[in-house]
Amino acid sequence: MSLTGSTADSPVLLAVRFVSALIRTLGWRLALAVALSFAVAFAEGAGLLLLVPLLASIGLAPGDPSSSRIAELTSRALGTMRLTPSLGGVLLVFVVISLVHSLTTRAASLLAPTLVNRFVVTLRRRLYAAIVSARWSFIAERRASDLAHAVTVDADRCGTAASQFLGLVGSAAVSAAYLAIAARLSPGMTAIVAVAGALLLFLLGGRTRASERRATAFTDASRALFTMTTQSLNGLKVAKTVGAEARDVALFTELDHSVATAYESLLESFANTRVRLDLVTVLGVSALLATAVWLFQLRGTGLLLLVFVCARVIPRVRALQESAQMMLAGLPAFRAVETTIADCERHAEPQDEDATRLRLTRDLQLEAVSFRYASAHRDALDGVSLTIPVGRTTAVVGVSGSGKSTLADLVMGLMAPAAGRIAIDGQTLDAPTMRRWRRSVGYVPQDSFLLHDTIRANLHWAVPAATDAQLWEALDRAAARGFVEAHPQGLEAVVGDRGLRLSGGERQRLALARALLAAPDVLLLDEATSALDSINEQQILASLRRLHGRLTIVVITHRLSTIRDADVIHVLDGGRVVESGSWNELAGGGAMFTSLLEAQRLAESPIMQ
Numbered sequence: 074m075s076l077t078g079s080t081a082d083s084p085v086l087l088a089v090r091f092v093s094a095l096i097r098t099l100g101w102r103l104a105l106a107v108a109l110s111f112a113v114a115f116a117e118g119a120g121l122l123l124l125v126p127l128l129a130s131i132g133l134a135p136g137d138p139s140s141s142r143i144a145e146l147t148s149r150a151l152g153t154m155r156l157t158p159s160l161g162g163v164l165l166v167f168v169v170i171s172l173v174h175s176l177t178t179r180a181a182s183l184l185a186p187t188l189v190n191r192f193v194v195t196l197r198r199r200l201y202a203a204i205v206s207a208r209w210s211f212i213a214e215r216r217a218s219d220l221a222h223a224v225t226v227d228a229d230r231c232g233t234a235a236s237q238f239l240g241l242v243g244s245a246a247v248s249a250a251y252l253a254i255a256a257r258l259s260p261g262m263t264a265i266v267a268v269a270g271a272l273l274l275f276l277l278g279g280r281t282r283a284s285e286r287r288a289t290a291f292t293d294a295s296r297a298l299f300t301m302t303t304q305s306l307n308g309l310k311v312a313k314t315v316g317a318e319a320r321d322v323a324l325f326t327e328l329d330h331s332v333a334t335a336y337e338s339l340l341e342s343f344a345n346t347r348v349r350l351d352l353v354t355v356l357g358v359s360a361l362l363a364t365a366v367w368l369f370q371l372r373g374t375g376l377l378l379l380v381f382v383c384a385r386v387i388p389r390v391r392a393l394q395e396s397a398q399m400m401l402a403g404l405p406a407f408r409a410v411e412t413t414i415a416d417c418e419r420h421a422e423p424q425d426e427d428a429t430r431l432r433l434t435r436d437l438q439l440e441a442v443s444f445r446y447a448s449a450h451r452d453a454l455d456g457v458s459l460t461i462p463v464g465r466t467t468a469v470v471g472v473s474g475s476g477k478s479t480l481a482d483l484v485m486g487l488m489a490p491a492a493g494r495i496a497i498d499g500q501t502l503d504a505p506t507m508r509r510w511r512r513s514v515g516y517v518p519q520d521s522f523l524l525h526d527t528i529r530a531n532l533h534w535a536v537p538a539a540t541d542a543q544l545w546e547a548l549d550r551a552a553a554r555g556f557v558e559a560h561p562q563g564l565e566a567v568v569g570d571r572g573l574r575l576s577g578g579e580r581q582r583l584a585l586a587r588a589l590l591a592a593p594d595v596l597l598l599d600e601a602t603s604a605l606d607s608i609n610e611q612q613i614l615a616s617l618r619r620l621h622g623r624l625t626i627v628v629i630t631h632r633l634s635t636i637r638d639a640d641v642i643h644v645l646d647g648g649r650v651v652e653s654g655s656w657n658e659l660a661g662g663g664a665m666f667t668s669l670l671e672a673q674r675l676a677e678s679p680i681m682q
Contacts, residue, residue: 090411098190098195098299106188106239106501109181110246112173112195176284192233197472199226200410201416209487211420212365214448218300222414223491225296227406234403241396276358286551287342288402291335295375309521376647387390394433433594433625435498437461437484442493443648444479453479455648456493461595466617466626470669471645480645481599481629486510515588520601521580528557535587538576541591552616553579596620599629610635633673642666 096103204212204220212220267318301324438460445452454476461467461484471477482488483495486507495502502510522530532544539547548554556579560566572580581601588596598617602610614635617626621638628636636642637656644665645654651665659666 077125084401084404087408089402091231091234091400091404092172094196094237094407094411095192095238098192098520102184102188102191104180106184107242107246109177109184110243111249112177112240113181113246114244115134142293149237165176181243185243187234188239189232189235192235193228196231196410197224197228197624200228200414200417203414203421204425206422207420208422209482210446210489211417213482214446216300218303219296220413221298221303222299226299227292227409230292230320230403230406231410233398234407237396237400237403241400244393244396271433287339289333289405290338291332291402292329292405294331294335296331298325300329301325418625422508424508429509430512430594431497431500431506432513433463433497437500437595437625438492438496439480439483439490440496441589442483442490442495444483444488444491450646452491454483454490457645457648457650458493459643459650461625461627462640463594463625464622465640466621466628466636466638468628468630468639469645470630470633470636470666471640471670472631475498475645476648477629477631477645478599479595481627481646484595484627485516485597512591513594515591515593516594517581517584517588517596517598517601521581521584521601523568523571523580525568525570527562527567531568531583532564532587532590536590539590547586547590550589550616550620551582552612553582553586556582560616576609578612581609581613582616585613589620593624595625596629597627597629600631601628602630602632602635614638631669633670644669 099106120398149226161666171582201224204224228549247523382420439457442454442457443452444454457480459467469477469480481487483490486502489504489507497506498511500506524534529544532547533539543565548557555562556575557566566574568575568583574585575583585598585601602613615626618638620626630636639656641653641655642659643650644659646665652659654662660670
C-alpha cells in the first residue's frame with residue numbers, strides 16, 4: 074500500500090489511514106469481530122429489556138401499550154417453540170439469552186486481543202523488513218535508535234490504538250442495539266436520544282483533537298528518551314572512563330521528566346473530557362426524562378424501559394468518546410511507523426531472485442567513481458579509478474575523512490556510485506547484481522559485531538549449515554582455534570554482549586573466522602586491526618599472510634604497519650587517489666605516503682624528555 078504520512082495530517086485523515094490499514098490486515102476477521110460485537114450487544118439488551126414485558130405477559134408486571142407490543146411478540150415466539158407463557162418459561166428464556174450473552178462475550182474477549190496481536194505482528198514485520206531491505210546509503214544517514222523505537226515502542230502503541238478501535242466498534246454496536254430496541258418503544262424519543270448523543274460527540278471533538286496533539290508531544294519525548302538511553306548504554310564504558318555518569322544521569326532525568334510531563338498532560342486531557350462528559354450526561358438524562366414524561370406521555374413499563382435504555386446508551390456514548398481519544402492518542406505512533414515504512418520502501422534495494430554468487434575471477438575495477446551522501450556538501454569520493462586484482466592484497470590508506478570507508482562500502486556493493494562504474498571481471502555492478510556480489514565478500518569491520526550468544530551461534534549466523542569441521546577450519550585459518558579450544562565450553566562459550574567477554578584481539582579473530590567461513594572471493598578488512606595491540610595485530614597479519622595468493626584481500630586502514638606486505642597500496646586524500654604503488658615504491662618516492670609514514674612514526678615514538 075502507499076503510505077504518505079505527514080506530521081501535518083489532520084487526526085481524521087490519520088484515523089482513516091489507520092482504520093484502512095486495520096481492514097487490509099485483518100480482513101474478514103475484523104468483520105467477524107464487528108459481528109460478535111453486535112451479537113454481544115443484542116444479547117445484553119435482550120436479556121433485561123425483554124424481562125419486564127415477559128413478566129407482564131403472564132400478569133406479574135404492569136403493562137402499557139409500548140411494552141405490550143414486545144410482550145405479544147415474545148408470547149408468539151414462545152408459542153412457536155411450544156412453550157406456554159409461564160414464570161418457568163419466562164425465566165428459561167432469560168437464562169438462555171444470558172447464556173448466549175456470556176458465550177458471545179467470551180468469544181469477543183478472546184478474538185479482540187488476538188486480532189490486535191495479529192495487526193501489531195504484521196505491522197512490525199513489515200516495518201522491519203522495509204528497514205533491512207532499504208539501501209545502505211539511506212540507512213547510514215538515519216539514527217539506529219529512531220528505527221529501533223519505531224519497531225518496538227511505536228509498533229506496540231499501534232496495538233493499543235487498534236484495541237481502542239475495536240472497543241469503539243463494540244460500544245457503537247451496543248448503542249445501536251439499544252437504540253433499535255428503544256425505537257420500538259418510542260421512535261420520537263429515540264430520535265432525540267440519538268441526536269443528543271451525536272451532538273455530544275461533536276462538541277467533544279475539540280477535546281479529542283487536543284488529546285491527539287498531546288499524544289504527539291508524548292511520542293516525541295518518548296523517542297528522545299529512547300535515543301539517549303540507547304546511546305548512553307552503548308557508550309557506558311567510555312562514560313565511566315571520562316567521569317560522565319553524573320552528566321548522563323542529569324540528561325536522563327531531564328528527558329524522563331519531559332516524558333512524564335507529556336504523559337501527565339495527556340492524562341489530564343482525558344480527565345478533563347471525562348468531567349465535561351459526566352456533567353453533560355447528568356443534564357442530558359434529566360432533560361430526556363422530562364421530555365419523555367411531558368412531551369411523549371410515557372408511563373409505567375414503557376417509561377421504565379426507556380430509562381433503562383438511556384442509562385445504557387449514555388455511558389456507551391462516553392465509552393465511544395474515550396475510545397476515540399485513546400485511539401487518537403496512539404495515532405502519532407502509527408504515523409511514525411507508516412512514515413518509516415514509506416521512506417524505507419522508497420529507498421528499497423532491487424530484489425534479485427538469482428541466489429547464486431557473482432564470482433570474481435580476474436579483477437574488480439573502479440572507473441572514475443564518485444559518491445556524495447545526501448546530507449554532505451561535497452563528494453566523499455571524486456573520480457576514483459583503481460584496480461583490485463584477484464588473489465592479491467590491495468591496501469587503501471589515508472587520513473580520517475579521506476573517503477576510505479565510503480570506498481569500502483562501494484567495493485562491497487552496499488552503495489552504488491553517483492558517477493562512474495564498478496566492474497566485476499568487466500561486468501558492471503548495478504542494482505540488480507549488488508546482492509549477488511555481496512555474497513562473495515567477507516567483511517571484518519573495526520568494531521566487530523557479535524551476538525550475545527555462543528561462539529557456535531556467532532559462526533552459524535553467517536553459514537547456518539556449516540559443520541563442526543568447517544567451524545574449526547575457519548577458526549584455524551583466523552588464528553582463533555587456540556583460544557576457543559582453551560575455553561572450558563569451547564564452541565558453546567557465550568561471548569557476552571557485543572563480545573565483551575572476549576579480548577579485543579579474540580573478538581576480531583572470531584569476526585575474521587566468521588567472514589572466512591562463508592568462503593568469500595574477497596576479504597575486506599575495514600580498520601580491522603586499528604584498535605588492537607601489537608601482539609594481536611601480528612596474529613591477524615599472520616593469518617592474512619597465510620591467505621595471501623589464495624584469496625583476494627582488501628585492507629582499508631590508516632595504520633600503515635598492517636600493509637607492509639600488500640601487493641599494491643592506494644593513497645586517498647580528499648576523496649581522490651593521489652598515489653599508488655608498492656610499499657617500497659611509495660616509501661621511497663610517494664610524498665603523501667611518506668608524510669603519513671613519518672606522522673605515524675612520530676606518534677609511535679617514545680616522548681623525549
